[in-house]
Amino acid sequence: MEIFEHMVFGLKVALEPMNLVYCFIGVLVGNLIGVLPGIGPTGTMALLLPLTFHIPPVSAIIMLAGIYYGCQYGGSITSILVNIPGEASTVITCLDGYQLAKKGKAGLALGVSAIGSFVAGTLSIFGLSLFSYPLAKAALRFGPPEYFSLMCLGLVILTFLARTSMLKSLIMALFGLFLGLFGLDPYTAKPRFTFGFPELMDGIGIIPLVMGLFGIAEVLSNMEKEERFDIYETQVTGISSSLREWIRAKWAILRGTLVGFFTGIIPGGGAVLASFLSYALEKKISKEPQKFGTGVIEGVASPESANNAAAQSSLIPLLSLGIPPNVVMAVLFGALLIHGIQPGPFLVKDHPRVFWGLVMSMYVGNAMLLLLNLPLIGIWVKLLKVPYKYMFVLIILFCLIGVYSVNNSVFDIYLMVIFGLLGYLLKKFDFEPAPLVMAYVLSPIFETSFRQSLTLSGGDLSIFLSRPVSLACMATAFFLILLQVVSAFPKRRDEKDKAYVNK
Amino acid sequence: MKAEKKDLIPAIVTLPLSLIMAYSSLRLGLGSAGNPGAGFFAFWISVSLAFLLLILLLRATTIRTNNTGPLFELRNLRKPISLLILLLLYAIFFKPLGFLLTTALLVFFMLKAIAKEGFGKSIVLSLAITLLSYLLFVSFLGLSLPEGLISSFLRGS
Numbered sequence: 001m002e003i004f005e006h007m008v009f010g011l012k013v014a015l016e017p018m019n020l021v022y023c024f025i026g027v028l029v030g031n032l033i034g035v036l037p038g039i040g041p042t043g044t045m046a047l048l049l050p051l052t053f054h055i056p057p058v059s060a061i062i063m064l065a066g067i068y069y070g071c072q073y074g075g076s077i078t079s080i081l082v083n084i085p086g087e088a089s090t091v092i093t094c095l096d097g098y099q100l101a102k103k104g105k106a107g108l109a110l111g112v113s114a115i116g117s118f119v120a121g122t123l124s125i126f127g128l129s130l131f132s133y134p135l136a137k138a139a140l141r142f143g144p145p146e147y148f149s150l151m152c153l154g155l156v157i158l159t160f161l162a163r164t165s166m167l168k169s170l171i172m173a174l175f176g177l178f179l180g181l182f183g184l185d186p187y188t189a190k191p192r193f194t195f196g197f198p199e200l201m202d203g204i205g206i207i208p209l210v211m212g213l214f215g216i217a218e219v220l221s222n223m224e225k226e227e228r229f230d231i232y233e234t235q236v237t238g239i240s241s242s243l244r245e246w247i248r249a250k251w252a253i254l255r256g257t258l259v260g261f262f263t264g265i266i267p268g269g270g271a272v273l274a275s276f277l278s279y280a281l282e283k284k285i286s287k288e289p290q291k292f293g294t295g296v297i298e299g300v301a302s303p304e305s306a307n308n309a310a311a312q313s314s315l316i317p318l319l320s321l322g323i324p325p326n327v328v329m330a331v332l333f334g335a336l337l338i339h340g341i342q343p344g345p346f347l348v349k350d351h352p353r354v355f356w357g358l359v360m361s362m363y364v365g366n367a368m369l370l371l372l373n374l375p376l377i378g379i380w381v382k383l384l385k386v387p388y389k390y391m392f393v394l395i396i397l398f399c400l401i402g403v404y405s406v407n408n409s410v411f412d413i414y415l416m417v418i419f420g421l422l423g424y425l426l427k428k429f430d431f432e433p434a435p436l437v438m439a440y441v442l443s444p445i446f447e448t449s450f451r452q453s454l455t456l457s458g459g460d461l462s463i464f465l466s467r468p469v470s471l472a473c474m475a476t477a478f479f480l481i482l483l484q485v486v487s488a489f490p491k492r493r494d495e496k497d498k499a500y501v502n503k
Numbered sequence: 504m505k506a507e508k509k510d511l512i513p514a515i516v517t518l519p520l521s522l523i524m525a526y527s528s529l530r531l532g533l534g535s536a537g538n539p540g541a542g543f544f545a546f547w548i549s550v551s552l553a554f555l556l557l558i559l560l561l562r563a564t565t566i567r568t569n570n571t572g573p574l575f576e577l578r579n580l581r582k583p584i585s586l587l588i589l590l591l592l593y594a595i596f597f598k599p600l601g602f603l604l605t606t607a608l609l610v611f612f613m614l615k616a617i618a619k620e621g622f623g624k625s626i627v628l629s630l631a632i633t634l635l636s637y638l639l640f641v642s643f644l645g646l647s648l649p650e651g652l653i654s655s656f657l658r659g660s
Contacts, residue, residue: 051644054644167555167558168510171517171552171555171556171559174548174555175552177548178524178549178552188540188541190532192531192541193545219586220583220586223586223617224579224580224583389617389618389620390628392613392617393632394632396609397606400590400593400609401602401646401648404648405640405646405647410594413590414591414594421587428509429509431513447544450544451539451543451544454538454539455537455538455539459535459537
């Protein structure tokens with residue numbers, strides 16, 4: 001009953017005219033970004049973050065969250081019609097979505113994608129409403145050792161699930177932790193790693209960091225490629241045809257929702273992993289797995305539902321524990337901090353308007369997206385025809401003005417360019433920037449929890465092993481690292497054997 | 504068979520950097536285990552980083568690869584390098600010349616030199632985009648951007 005009252009309160013906040021407007025702007029921009037390859041939700045949120053300074057925190061967070069889950073809807077359009085994923089989380093949709101479009105079933109694929117996303121999003125938000133509040137209450141009992149261990153585990157899982165090697169991801173995470181220490185020491189106010197720049201007294205800002213790593217770096221990488229793709233020009237009809245396929249899609253949507261919901265919660269999970277896992281599951285349980293990749297409706301319904309469910313559920317650890325499970329949530333974490341709101345177990349108690357307003361706004365946002373997507377598909381497809389050589393100019397301009405407007409400082413522009421170059425080089429050398437950003441965002445709490453734990457125990461590290469939650473987290477983290485080390489050994493031996501043979 | 508460049512180069516470049524980080528952290532003061540100082544956490548992060556980079560270096564030198572293609576193709580680097588130079592110049596001249604002039608010049612050179620648009624089209628588009636940006640960011644959103652030469656001149660007249 002208590003939760004129901006909170007939800008009603010949240011709905012009232014979400015339906016306030018200003019919040020409705022910003023929710024609409026967020027989902028519209030998110031949908032647009034999802035359609036357009038070349039920039040993702042992380043970069044977009046970073047671009048728009050400075051512009052949210054002058055609006056109330058609730059509206060700002062509603063808008064920024066709308067960008068993330070709006071992207072999941074938009075990305076599927078290009079995957080189905082163009083065979084180019086608008087977002088990483090819609091890569092897998094290309095396999096069957098584009099094949100369905102070629103068979104003249106684009107309408108079916110797009111319809112199932114939109115409605116599946118809506119159903120998954122709605123159910124996931126319901127789960128978020130049910131789980132976040134009790135989890136936040138449980139987390140109130142966590143002390144510094146629990147927080148430190150939980151964040152350790154989060155970073156290890158993130159690196160374990162990384163696309164590139166765990167070793168490289170761990171290196172990125174450590175580098176991110178170090179970057180987060182720039183500025184004044186929280187205990188002694190001693191300047192750390194400021195190199196004589198007064199602008200670094202407050203540390204490296206999240207906006208130049210994220211805009212550089214995800215905005216500028218993306219543009220630099222895209223400049224190297226020639227973009228040429230054919231848009232499958234088809235009349236998007238037949239949305240309501242083939243009732244049998246809709247019925248088959250129904251179960252795939254529900255399975256995708258479940259997979260997505262739980263994947264979104266785990267660090268390193270999120271929409272991308274959810275979409276891949278759900279597709280793999282559908283193929284595994286299908287009676288005709290060989291048909292996947294030829295235009296099977298489950299191949300669209302499941303990953304599209306999963307990615308949207310994960311986008312919503314990834315808010316659970318952020319809002320309840322103050323631990324962002326993926327890089328998009330890390331940017332949202334930064335946004336909350338900039339607005340003076342500390343995510344974590346006290347968020348529900350101290351800022352109920354933000355918490356419940358955000359949760360309930362997602363119901364509204366999902367409904368808006370359903371209405372936006374189906375009738376406006378023609379317009380979204382036309383936007384794809386805008387050449388990238390014009391898009392990149394606008395992206396760069398937004399980055400420059402956005403980053404300057406934070407502190408009216410040219411120093412931030414320089415920082416953004418440096419991180420842009422770094423992000424570009426990281427891509428070249430197969431390093432993922434996501435663990436760096438996650439660790440950077442967590443670094444202050446990480447250090448504080450660590451130092452407080454050692455102060456409590458008088459320097460005895462066994463404090464991290466003597467408390468049950470902390471022990472469980474540390475043991476799991478250690479097990480995952482060991483698993484990765486052990487699994488690397490046969491590969492190394494095989495490669496040595498191959499090297500010997502090739503000599 | 505060669506060493507994997509994607510591991511070798513970053514390891515060689517950043518391993519000394521991590522040692523410098525560790526040294527800088529030491530200078531901040533480690534304190535004690537029961538009362539960690541300003542450099543304590545940073546020191547152990549740097550040491551762990553150095554350790555992992557050493558593993559990466561060892562991995563790169565012991566595991567051979569057939570992947571001998573170049574990491575950077577020179578002909579593809581022209582555009583990214585041009586853009587980086589333009590961005591740095593933008594930052595240098597942003598305050599002295601002001602938002603309007605630097606933005607117009609930046610957009611013009613991005614369109615002309617990178618997007619390979621014609622001279623006339625680049626001029627028209629750069630002016631249009633600059634004006635729209637001004638209307639959006641300054642007039643509508645109320646952001647404070649450097650005035651520079653053009654605005655001062657317009658105000659003066």
